[in-house]
Amino acid sequence: MSEASEGWRPVPRARTYELVVEQIEEQILAGTLRVGDRLPGERELAARLQVSRAAVREAMRTLEAQGVVRAGVGSGPEAGTVVSALPSEALTRLLRLHVALANFPVSDVVEARVLLERATAALAAAHATPEALAALDEPLAAMATAAAADRHLYNDLDTAFHIAIAEAGGNRLFADMTIAIREAMRLPILRDLERLDDRAWADVPRELTAQHRAIRAAIAAGQEQEAARLIDEHIRAARRLLSPKEPPEEA
Structure with missing residues (x-):
């Protein structure tokens, strides 16, 4: 050296x-x-x-x-x-704090998530290994059981599912950026979950988990464009479910 x-x-x-x-x-x-x-x-x-x-x-x-x-x-x-090689943890920490402190409009963060996660979902469909698919299945299985009664737990499992998709694609930079933005949004998403009344919350886990399963199926089938389309729809649908009073996005 x-x-x-x-x-x-x-x-x-x-x-x-x-x-x-x-x-x-x-x-x-x-x-x-x-x-x-x-x-x-x-x-x-x-x-x-x-x-x-x-x-x-x-x-x-x-x-x-x-x-x-x-x-x-x-x-x-x-x-x-x-x-040393720049550790992923250092990069994600810096990005996460920047996103959190910069006070970006939520719509900007959502658009950034859509672009990144479309890419990572397509990459996951192209490259996911059996181990990567198993990493998707773990949070999915938990979401379907006790998580529905615990909004904090559901939010953590939702984060874990999206991170597993990002890591399954094999592009470390895409994954780190996706993880940073998703984790930066963890607390705002949790606050949205907690604002929902019990009646509204009753439908949210079922709808989001069904979307997660469809994304997982597209990834497992190697359907790159379908996986990208589904995760795009999922992110936007989740935003509508959690913040129904926000003005609709312009076409």
Whole structure:
């Protein structure tokens, strides 16, 4: 594993740690730093960049929080700071928080979900393995039993079903983006569920679960376009069921 000794250059003093982060990102994008490469030690890197060790330390904390590097303590082969593949958890966390904090209109989030989940459903129909189909069946089976009496549980199972579809497609970026948006909507969806009176709620689990089963059947049959169409209809139908007072979408 290389230490990427070439390419470092002094950075300006203003916003020093951010500029250290930018320089490391530049080297990753240029291919100079790759997954598994070990960065120079804190003292050496500070000297190469002509910045303080505190600036390097803060930059490493920032990159580690983003999942770009991992830091090993002590001595030996696991010690030091190593470039890591960006974990899915880090990406989904950042996207989830961005969606939650940006206060996007619900209609915008729904449209983003439709586009992404049409793609992931089609990919799932093309590539789903027996194990992936089993991962769809687990939340489906639970939805059909006790979940109907528990809105919190039903919402969690609904989230799990959509995540399983995203992961079944095999496209990691599509899956992570879908997971982030679906999880960002978890609490708003739960609030909508809790606002429904008992009479309105009685029909919701049955309708949504029937739609889930149809999507699962299309995926299992390898029907890519049908799976995409069904999940599109399902997301829009769910929105109408949970927020019946919203104005209808324009054609």
